[in-house]
């Protein structure tokens with residue numbers, strides 16, 4: 570191994586800052602196992618006496634509408650305004666799903682939907698107030714910078730006004746969705762009508778300044794270069810230096826079915842795992858790193874725990890957006906616990922703020938399997954059901 574690579578690995582594993590060029594060098598050239606080891610050292614240094622733990626949570630994605638005028642090319646979920654298959658759930662239905670999430674042990678809901686020209690700030694406020702009134706303890710970790718841009722346009726408000734009104738109506742934190750790939754070239758190819766990466770970050774910075782924290786995501790595999798992947802990380806790290814408001818970074822892979830982009834995902838498993846490791850080394854200022862079992866599969870998700878990740882995300886009682894594009898990886902609580910345990914870590918259920926709720930030290934005391942991921946059509950009138958039965962481990 571070249572001295573420079575080892576030096577970079579040693580420095581970043583011990584908390585030293587990598588430049589974007591250095592991160593790219595590690596991403597492209599560092600030996601796989603050495604990269605993973607360095608990321609794991611960085612993770613252990615960061616979490617100290619809790620480094621033996623890896624976390625998961627139970628939440629439900631509630632998609633309130635599939636009507637969207639942003640028409641991202643990678644998206645298999647949306648229908649254009651006036652399309653016969655467009656739908657928008659009633660507030661009552663959204664509350665019913667939130668109630669169901671709590672009944673199944675969920676601690677968080679992610680309200681996510683398209684950019685419908687019919688929905689202005691008042692509709693979002695009504696939805697938030699209703700969910701909070703019904704389930705005040707449920708964390709509403711929802712929407713994202715793209716929704717703020719959309720609502721600001723529909724309701725003729727500033728970003729700060731939209732964020733403040735959403736917060737006052739019950740929003741706890743923003744989800745990191747919509748980041749996709751932030752640099753201009755690849756973003757314009759896959760989502761020409763979406764706000765720019767700079768605007769996405771501007772909204773997040775504004776939100777953090779108003780006390781609304783968020784996560785940050787990255788979708789890889791639509792044809793972006795390695796340098797553009799690292800540039801995405803840099804853009805997030807620069808904002809984080811100013812705000813500290815990103816709680817975690819969550820990379821996932823593009824799912825290629827049923828959309829206008831078509832083609833296979835261009836992120837291999839090794840590229841994904843290398844990106845996870847480099848993210849752990851590069852983000853000296855973002856605490857948590859989540860592996861995406863939903864898009865890369867449970868075995869690769871488990872491997873992320875050896876590449877710097879400390880969290881496997883949610884059981885996902887309901888998910889309809891990436892599953893519409895081909896993600897088929899269902900899971901349940903017992904299985905996520907098992908993945909974490911067989912990766913050599915102690916599983917723990919966490920909440921939205923990453924506080925530990927339950928430490929699963931004794932396998933004999935593992936919880937039942939009522940919390941099972943469930944993907945379905947969310948069209949009004951479609952049969953809606955959350956699986957309460959025994960786990961499917963296949």
Ligand code: SF4
Pocket residue numbers: 637638639640641644645646647682683684715
């Ligand atoms: S990803 Fe979101 S913004 Fe883009 S088309 Fe799909 S629903 Fe609309």
